[in-house]
Amino acid sequence: MLEQLLIFTRGGLILWTCKEFGNALKGSPIDTLIQSCLLEERSGAASYNYDGPQGAAYTLKWTFHNDLGLVFVAVYQRILHLLYVDELLAMVKHEFSEIYDPKRTAYSDFDETFRQLRKEAEARAEELKKSKQMSKPLSNSKKQGQVQKSGFEGGSKKRSEGALANDGGDGDRRKGSKLANGHSNGHHVDIVESKVNGADNGIENMSSNAGAFDVNKLLKLRAKGGKKTDTIVSKGSKIEPKKKITKKNRVWNDSPPPEKLDFTDSMGENRNHIDVVAADHGESMMDKEEIFSSESEDEEDEGVEKDSRPETKKKGWFSSMFQSIAGKANLEKSDLEPALKALKDRLMTKNVAEEIAEKLCESVAASLEGKKLASFTRVSSTVQAAMEEALVRILTPRRSIDILRDVHAAKEQGKPYVVVFVGVNGVGKSTNLAKVAYWLLQHNVSVMMAACDTFRSGAVEQLRTHARRLQIPIFEKGYEKDPAVVAKEAIQEATRNGSDVVLVDTAGRMQDNEPLMRALSKLINLNNPDLVLFVGEALVGNDAVDQLSKFNQKLADLSATPSSRLIDGILLTKFDTIDDKVGAALSMVYISGAPVMFVGCGQSYTDLKKLNVKSIVRTLLK
Secondary structure: OEEEEEEEEOOOOEEEEOOOOOOOOOOOHHHHHHHHHHOOOOOOOOOEEEEOHHHOEEEEEEEEEOOOOEEEEEEEEOOOOOOOHHHHHHHHHHHHHHHOOOOOOOOOOHHHHHHHHHHHHHHHHHHHHHHHHHHHHHHHHHHHHHHHHHHHHHHHHHHHHHHHHOOOOOOOEEOOOEOOOOOEOOOOEEOOOOEEOOEEOOOOOOOOOOOOOOHHHHHHHHHOOOOHHHHHHHHHOOOOOOOOOOOOOOOOOOOOOOHHHOOHHHHHHHHHOOOOOOOOOOOOHHHOOOOOOOOOHHHHHHHHHHHOOOHHHHHOHHHHHHHHHHOEOOOOHHHHHHHHHHHHHHHHHOOOOHHHHHHHHHHHHHHHOOOOEOOOOOHHHHHHHHHHHHHHHHHOOOOOOOHHHHHHHHHHOOOOEEEEEEEOOOOOHHHHHHHHHHHHHHOOOOEEEEEOOOOOOOHHHHHHHHHHHHOOOEEOOOOOOOHHHHHHHHHHHHHHHOOOEEEEEOOOOOOOOHHHHHHHHHHHHHHOOOEEEEEEEOOOOHHHHHHHHHHHHHHHHOOOOOOOOOOOEEEEEOHHHOOOOOHHHHHHHHHHOOOEEEEEOOOOOOOEEOOOHHHHHHHHHO
16 A cells, blocks of 8 residues: 655645545655655656665656646555556546645645545556456466467478478488487488578477487588598597687785885885975966856857757647647647657767666656646747756756865864775776865865875886875875775875875775675775765766766675665766867766866866856757
């Protein structure tokens, strides 16, 4: 049975809830639905699964009345699989919209109406279930009869074909071949290669097809130019096979590593005292407000509306103009589909993942279906305005992450602020870590780097070069060390030296690399950093969804605590190389819910900036 049915406005005012269900919900499924689904433009989904405390597992379904601004949500136990929920929501939506008054806030008179609607929906679901049970055995017996009949027909047909095949022919002859019944005759067997109605000709035993030979295998053997006996002879020959040269696996623990890779003893007390090179690279772009020009926006909008107006081709100029002037009673899904298809194609050309573009269009359709179209308004412009609002909501961070504020808060508590940079291979983690360090230095924040990429050759040397140029200390223990332990010791060193921020560089790893993902999960669980930054390329399209979703999934699965630590923010690199293909930013934010905190746009230390949401949205839709 239902656990809860709720009716509330888009502003959050609860108008009516069912009083029959006495059981209180465990957790807060409605609030989670609003935060994780409705506000994140996932309202086009069919349902939402909520896992609450004490093993509670609910399924939530919903529908909208967009013209009145109402939301109808039903909650039930996930194990029940109720069939009548969709129909019940539709009936409740219809009946409640008849009595809805914006001035009213209480609808106690709707209780009896809902009771009748629920009984009607349950009765229909029961009738449908009985009709399916009645029709299922009938269809099975009918199907068995058809199979049995076809089996007899096929048997008689194959017997006649076998008789024709035994009349002889000029087919290939093989010694020692087997009949279709699996018994060897020791003599030549004529095989006709032709097929009648898709069945191989030949002698078959109708009692069993288990020993039937495969003509395709025989043809492949003949095409190779040799017999089975030949292969047997070749196997018995004394020709020695060529030895396959295989690369030896690298041994980590049995033998000591080369001296040049391990700097633990050689560094000693001087590992934090390195030669520095003074360099002034100017002001970081993070502190510069990017001016967004809105000139010629109206012209662009007019061009877009003219280009993406497929409904005029189907309905004609007069009907489209009449609809835009007089307005439409209520928008239907068929009215929205042409404009949404054009928008989906446009988003995909801007490097948005296909799955994300489709879900966005479904969400926009759910928010517009049933809404009244205003006068002098085209459907295409209405859809585009709704999509623009949706994109702004997605790209705008749900929670404020101010690193400078958090750094000062951690400093007051007497501990360093720890940032861990993670990501796949070759995206530019070390380079952009140095850019973040340069930006922090400009705000009088003391920074220390931790070289925890103990896997890639040259990683420590690269980070040491950045540290020398930026005149900041670096904590390193060489290669082939446990990165989790190196990070822990680096944080302890920063606490003793009074460093405000520790920037932890990690090895690049593919999202499917199980050992390296376990090492990353260990590093995060052991050190509990303040911020986990995923460094991703702006060049990727569909792969961005796979990377972020699998990183989060691995971190959640391998977490040692019930509250798993996931990606907190995104650093988007190589943004200066993509022109208008900015869709990776949208795909990453949509799939993870984490904001884009930094955007790398060049090779120098100053080439780091904030994400301009309005500029990204305008680029996606133009």
